[in-house]
Amino acid sequence: MDVEDYRAARRTRLVGLATDLGVPADEAGSVVDRVIEAQRRRILRADDPDDVVVPALREEVLGRPRSRLVPAVILALAAVVVAAFALALVPDPDERPDDPPVRTATVPSLLGLTTEEATSLLVRNHVAVAVRAVPQCNPAGQVLGSVPSMGTTVTSDEVVTVIATAAPTWTCPDDEGARDTAWALLRFLLSGTARPDFADTVSVHVDGTQVGAVRSTDLGSSGLWRTVVRDPVVQYVARPAPNDLGQPVVSVTPRRGPSPTTCGRPSARPLRVAGRSTRIVLTAGGRADVRGCGLTIDLVEDGRGRVAAVALAGP
Structure with a gap:
């Protein structure tokens, strides 16, 4: 096994064991x-590098056990007794009481988190x-999914390999920050760890029709x-997608208007908003997109570059 692959995969657990x-x-x-x-050379040859590294780590921390020199005559006289006790004290090779307990966890939805947030979780x-x-023109460090995918018990x-943008x-292309705004909205909705620049009042549209308006200071409540807005996006992302990432695929398209x-179908036409727009499409595929289209979010900006309208179109 490659040493650096092993280090990346097991270092966290080994650090916990050392602690x-x-x-x-x-x-x-x-x-x-x-x-x-x-142990680099032994790791390269080992079927399971843990069998090499874990004992070596214990020896590094605790030291090698010291043996006592016993006169040969005493050993000969006590051979039968020692053998009897030795049989009782030999540990079962299937029992490893010093190992940390094996725990199980379900891989959560990671879309909307940064690499650091997903790793910490x-x-x-x-x-x-x-x-x-994964090199992309989207902001670096945005999680796209994982292998194994969301919902898998590990x-x-x-x-778990976290797939993230780099x-x-x-x-x-120069999109004047449209992709930053798009991912800030996703993180605002899914994890609450970012927030795009909203106008004082944000109009909300669903399937081409305005359903209301909310002051930007009240969006959280x-x-x-x-x-x-928030619940439909969270629910859509929470459904495992039938693709390699196990999460909806995110596409971001800046537009002039x-x-x-x-x-x-006709899109929403927000009034008194004449700035550019950014279209975010979340595509899960399969039954999640019953009409063959993903969940679409249009962000329409005002003349000052602030998000003044959010329009959703369901799949």
Whole structure:
């Protein structure tokens, strides 16, 4: 097994084990890294590197047991007694009482979290984490999904790979911050850890019709906003998607003005809003998109670049 893959997959658990053995929390990481480096060749050859690293870590922390020199004559006279006790004291190879207990957890929905937030959430549930970066023009560090996918039951012996955006090596088109605004809205709705720049009053539209307006200061407490905007997005994202990510695929399209149609139907036309718009489409696929279209969110800005209208069109 590749040493760096093993380190990424198991370091969190090994640091926890080192702490359990009495290593100060601020030193546990360096102790684990030292042991992994010392066992590098054995890790490459091992079927299960834990069988190499875990004993070496215990030996590093606790020291090698000391043996006592016993005269040969005494050993010969006591051989029968020692053998009898030895049989009773030999541990069952299937029992590993010093290992941390194996826990189970269900992989949660991670869309709308940052890489750091998703990693922290999984670690708190005793799940080992690796991160795979996917270069995109979207803001870096936004979680797209996981492997295994949301809803899968995993044990603390398994690794969940978080799939997240990363800065690309190519030049992205200048969308004047539209993608930042789109992902800020998703995080505002799904995790509450970001907030786009809203106008003083935000009009709310569903399937082409305005259903109300909410002051931006009241978005966190508004029943209209919660029922019409937040809950539909949260519920859509919470349904496992039949794709490799296990989450709806997010697409963001900046536009010069409001989109004229949504899945062949007329789009909302907010009054007194003449700025650009940004279309977010969440596509889960399968039965979640009964009409062949994903959940569409249009963000329409006012002349000052603030989100003044939010329009949803259901799948």
